[in-house]
Amino acid sequence: MLDFSFSEDHEEFQKTLSTFARRELLPGYTARSASSEFPFALLKKIGDLGVLGIGLPERFGGTGEDDPVLLGIASEALAYGDVNLASAPIQVGLVGAQLLHGTEEVQQRYLPPVIAGEENLAIALTEPESGSDASALRTTARRVAGGWLLNGEKTAISWAMSASAALIYAREEGTTRSSGVSCFVVDLASEGVAVRHMIGMGCLPLGWGSITLDGVFVPDSHLIGEEGRGFQVAMNHFDFSRAAIGLMCLGAAEQSLEEAALYATQRSTFGKPISEYQGVSFPLAEQATYIEGARWVCYRALWLRQQDRPHTSLASMSKWWAPVVAKDAIEASMKIHGNLGYSAEFPLQQRFRDVMAYLVADGTAEIQKGIISKEILARKTVSL
Incomplete structure (x- = not known):
């Protein structure tokens, strides 16, 4: 028999985080998101x-x-209050999973403060000429003697401006594609490291930036895992982060839809609440349906990852479809609010810009569709 329910522990955890998100994170979300200062005090509360x-x-x-x-x-529950801070469990999960392949020295230095919410680590994979094709990094x-010398530039790196260190992916000279790529933990205060802020249209607190290594x-x-296998290790962990990112975006959309539904019952035109007009109620129904479908894909x-079963294709579906569904739901919520939805005083426009980042970040829709279609076509080839 199929079972789509969460465990009692999961349910309790979800309620606790939802309450925290709406009480502690939501009231200051709009103001925080307009600033490039990272909210470490709130990160510490999340760590606690x-x-x-x-x-x-x-x-x-x-x-x-x-x-x-x-x-x-x-990720979903925290996004009800702040979609930027909701990315913290995903970021720490990715960083931590890779640090576990490192030395005891590295694990002792970075894992406790990162898990406690006292420090951030960035993941520096993307480069000016190797975005989606990350295996082409230069x-x-x-x-x-005693280590390595790193040279190159990383760009569009989230958390770069607030991180104490970064996971840097670099290739041994003379290697090509994913072969020869290793992962290193680099203290961003090291000699030869330069970090520059890149201002985006959203996700400002996440400190988007470039990292130059000279x-x-x-x-x-500080080598993570086996020499020359850093890229393979990173790709394996991206499968769970893609689904979690999808849920994070959907959490922001769910909150937006709740706000739109409440507004629709309170705003009246021609003597009745606008919720009684199909032009308002039907978009609410449509977006709620899309969100529910996307949630269960994620x-x-x-769940498949937890069962140690193949899930790469579903993870890619989660990554390209859920952010699109979330963006569309937030846009619909903005329209229901009328001119107030466009106002900078309300969180809807901010969520729209923050969620937009995930149409590109961590792999574009085109990259994800390529992964999905490759699996579909491979099955057909085997059947022939």
């Missing part, structure tokens, strides 16, 4: 709730048990 260590070892402050579904619930790592020395102890991808 145990949300930043999902699936990471207890000895570092994590939950211990690997639970991708719980990560999805956290940043180099040259072997020297002969930066990284000791052997949660099924996370």
Whole structure:
């Protein structure tokens, strides 16, 4: 028998985070999102709730048990209040999963403060000439006594401006494509590192920026995983982050739709609430339907990961479709609010711009559709 329900623990966790998001995060979301200052005080509160260590070892402050579904619930629920801060469990999950391939020294240095919400680490993969084709990166790592020298530039890196360190992906000179790419933890205060702010149309608190490396020395102890296999490790973890990102966007859309429904019952024209007009009520019904469908694609991808079953295609569906559904739902909510939906005093326009980033970030729709279609066509080839 199919079962689409969460466990009692999941349900309780969702209620706790939803309450926290709407009480603690939602009231200041609009003002925070207009600033490039990272809200570390709120990140610490989220850390205190145990949300930043999902699936990471207890000895570092994590939950211990690997639970991708719980990560999805956290991302969705926190986004009711602040879609930018809702990305924190995903970011820490990605960073932490990769740090577990590192040395004990690196794990002890970075995992406890990151899980506690006291420090941020960035993931620096994208480059000026290798965005979606991340395996074509040009940043180099040259072997020297006791470590490596890194040279290159990373761009459009989230959390760059608030991070104490970054996971830098670089290739050994002479290698091509994903072969030869290694991952290194680089302290952003190191000599030869320059970080520059890049202002976007949304997600300002996440500190979008570029990182330039000019002969930066990284000791052997800061190599993550096996030499030359950093790219493969990163790609494996992106499957769970893609579904969680989809749920994060949908959480922002769900909150927007709730606000639109409330407004529709309070705003009257021609002697009756605008909720009684099909031009208002039908868009609410349509967007709620799309959100519900997209949610379960995301949660099924996370459930399959938890069961250690193939889920790459569903993760890609989650990444391209859910942000589109969320954007459309927020846009519909803005229209229901009329001129107020366009006002900078209300959170709708801010959510719209913040969610728009995920139409591109972490893999465009075209890249995701390519992954999905490749799997579909592969099945046909096997059947022949």
